[in-house]
Amino acid sequence: MKIGEKIKNLRIKNSLTQEELANRCELTKGFISQIERDLTSPSIATLVDILEGLGTDLKDFFNETTEEKIVFSKEDAFEKVHEEQGNTINWIIPNAQKNAMEPILVELQPGGRTKEVAPHEGEEFGHVLSGTVLLHIGLNTHKVRKGESFYYKPGVGHYLSNPGKTSATVIWVSTPPIF
Numbered sequence: 001m002k003i004g005e006k007i008k009n010l011r012i013k014n015s016l017t018q019e020e021l022a023n024r025c026e027l028t029k030g031f032i033s034q035i036e037r038d039l040t041s042p043s044i045a046t047l048v049d050i051l052e053g054l055g056t057d058l059k060d061f062f063n064e065t066t067e068e069k070i071v072f073s074k075e076d077a078f079e080k081v082h083e084e085q086g087n088t089i090n091w092i093i094p095n096a097q098k099n100a101m102e103p104i105l106v107e108l109q110p111g112g113r114t115k116e117v118a119p120h121e122g123e124e125f126g127h128v129l130s131g132t133v134l135l136h137i138g139l140n141t142h143k144v145r146k147g148e149s150f151y152y153k154p155g156v157g158h159y160l161s162n163p164g165k166t167s168a169t170v171i172w173v174s175t176p177p178i179f
Contacts, residue, residue: 003047004038006061010054011036024053077105086112086162089179102177106170108133108162116159122175124158126150131168134161144170 011021011032018032025032027046034040035050042050051061078091086109096102106114108131116136126135127149135142138156152158154174162168172179 002038003041004036007032007050007054008036010056010061014054016054021050021053025049082115085115086110087114089114091179097177099177101173101175102179103171103173104179106160106172108160108168108170110162110165110167112167113161114159116157117154117178119156120154120176120178122154122178124150124152124154124172124174126160126170126172129169129171131162131166132164133168133170134163136161 011018016024018036019029021027022029022032025046026049031040032050035042048058051057072093076092076094078094079088080091081088088107090105090107091102092105093099093103108114126144128144128146130146132143132145135144135150135152135158137152137154137158142150144150160170160172
């Protein structure tokens, strides 16, 4: 494990300069620089002080985390068909409910619609990949065509419908996750 590199990454993540971190730990900027470049190793007591200045502790610092998955394939997706509503929802990022935002791929058959989503905090974004949809937000309706996007704060009930004669596909992202 490269302790210096890990300290540097934590310092940057906390938006601290070497000098600010050094001041928090009553060390010199030069010493922090040497530690970050793995030119010297801090004593355990000094490492504890540095980690306190970075808002962590020895246990969390040395706890190896698993690599977070970044790229997802079609096999990772979960699909749910709602025949009665004429839609298919694809959760394209597995377990997205634990994230800050949740993207889905919605396929609407002609005359199909999504269920109405209750008002909630956050924001929603969508991009129409094919077809045309109607975005219903409260009493307002907005026509969104292929290549167009929508973005709104969902303070009222909302849903998508497909008034066309061909299917429509939309990438729809919600924060916080609601789907």
